[in-house]
Every structure is written in C-alpha cells, then in structure tokens.
Amino acid sequence: GDSVTQMEGPVTLSEEAFLTINCTYTATGYPSLFWYVQYPGEGLQLLLKATKADDKGSNKGFEATYRKETTSFHLEKGSVQVSDSAVYFCALSDRGNQFYFGTGTSLTVIP
Amino acid sequence: GAVVSQHPSWVICKSGTSVKIECRSLDFQATTMFWYRQFPKQSLMLMATSNEGSKATYEQGVEKDKFLINHASLTLSTLTVTSAHPEDSSFYICSASRGEGYTFGSGTRLTVV
Numbered sequence: 477g478d479s480v481t482q483m484e485g486p487v488t489l490s491e492e493a494f495l496t497i498n499c500t501y502t503a504t505g506y507p508s509l510f511w512y513v514q515y516p517g518e519g520l521q522l523l524l525k526a527t528k529a530d531d532k533g534s535n536k537g538f539e540a541t542y543r544k545e546t547t548s549f550h551l552e553k554g555s556v557q558v559s560d561s562a563v564y565f566c567a568l569s570d571r572g573n574q575f576y577f578g579t580g581t582s583l584t585v586i587p
Numbered sequence: 588g589a590v591v592s593q594h595p596s597w598v599i600c601k602s603g604t605s606v607k608i609e610c611r612s613l614d615f616q617a618t619t620m621f622w623y624r625q626f627p628k629q630s631l632m633l634m635a636t637s638n639e640g641s642k643a644t645y646e647q648g649v650e651k652d653k654f655l656i657n658h659a660s661l662t663l664s665t666l667t668v669t670s671a672h673p674e675d676s677s678f679y680i681c682s683a684s685r686g687e688g689y690t691f692g693s694g695t696r697l698t699v700v
Contacts, residue, residue, distance in 0.1 A: 517696075520680060521691070577631045579630040
C-alpha cells in the first residue's frame with residue numbers, strides 16, 4: 477500500500493542554517509505530494525505541494541521537488557528562522573483522496 | 588477561500604461522558620470529510636472517511652460505536668467520542684475535500700480526566 481517515510485527528528489538548528497528534511501514515498505499510482513506544518517498548539521497548514529514528477533513546490537522560502545526516480549520529496553530551506561520552529565509532515569494523496577502522512581519531524585531553531 | 592472551522596479547539600471532560608467535535612466547511616461544500624487522530628509525538632492516523640448523507644467508513648481498529656461520525660450536510664461533519672476514557676485523550680483533526688483540494692481544521696485537543 478501507499479506510505480510515507482520521513483526523516484526522524486528532532487532536528488535542532490541555529491538560525492540561518494540550511495535545512496533538509498528527507499521524505500520518501502511508496503505508491504502504486506501517481507500521487508500528489510505535500511508538506512504540512514504544525515505550529516505548537518495549532519492544526520495542520522499546507523506548506524507546499526507538487527502534483528506530478530519534476531514539479532517543485534515552494535512557499536515561504538521552503539522548497540521540495542517531486543522526484544519520481546528516487547521516490548522522494550525532500551524539504552529544504554536555505555536559511556531557517558526561529559519562527560520556522562514547528563513539526564513538519566510529509567504526506568501523499570492518492571486518487572482515492574486519502575492522505576498518508578509521515579511521522580512528522582520536529583524542528584527547533586535556536587537564535 | 589477553502590476554510591474549515593473546527594470546534595471546540597480544546598475540551599476537558601470527565602471520564603464516562605461524551606464529547607462532540609464539529610467540523611464545518613465555511614465557504615465550500617465538502618463532499619468528503621476525514622477525521623484524523625494524532626497521538627503525542629506521532630503522525631496523524633486516519634480514523635474514518637465520511638460522505639454526506641451516508642455512513643462513515645472506519646479504518647481498521649477504530650471502534651465505530653465509540654467514535655460516532657455524522658455528516659448530515661455538505662458543510663458539517665461531527666465526531667462524537669462516546670463514554671470517553673483517559674486513553675481517548677488526543678488531538679483530533681478534520682479535513683474537508685471538495686474534489687481536488689483538501690483543507691484541514693485547526694484541530695481539537697481532547698483531555699479526558
């Protein structure tokens with residue numbers, strides 16, 4: 477079945493450091509891929525998405541490229557800020573409209 | 588656009604009582620709504636999928652008599668946790684779909700004491 481494997485955390489970075497959170501997926505079809513962010517005490521917010529191979533999703537300085545050949549959708553940001561501290565979830569959605577989430581990666585950015 | 592309102596955002600209840608959580612799509616009609624549960628430091632697990640006017644489809648291992656889901660209209664789905672116990676304490680999140688897009692509610696933190 478479909479699944480998402482996400483880099484385990486927690487991750488602690490200094491402000492302005494480079495961020496990579498790895499995500500790989502398994503799917504029988506051609507899913508859409510997403511990154512969601514959950515700030516403390518809040519629900520999920522869509523950060524970015526990509527719907528087909530080679531698409532790049534981007535938002536708020538974060539980027540992720542849909543790589544079909546490596547079945548990956550790694551999240552990157554060139555310079556993190558304290559306000560980026562949150563839990564990040566990689567997810568896929570198949571044609572059945574069901575989401576499969578990774579286990580989440582907690583990011584803490586220290587000044 | 589595409590706003591989903593979830594209420595309440597947090598609730599504390601006594602063991603043995605029931606709690607209802609509402610999920611509303613404010614500016615679109617949601618043909619399908621999903622209910623997820625999130626345990627501390629874990630990912631979201633799909634509990635059930637509900638389509639307007641029909642019975643919800645529960646994931647394996649989810650007690651449908653304990654977690655009652657009603658999707659009475661295209662803009663409202665409710666999750667009722669019946670006879671709640673401390674192990675039901677969790678973060679519950681709904682998601683509404685209007686075809687291609689999905690929007691999540693802000694979640695409800697349930698604490699059963």
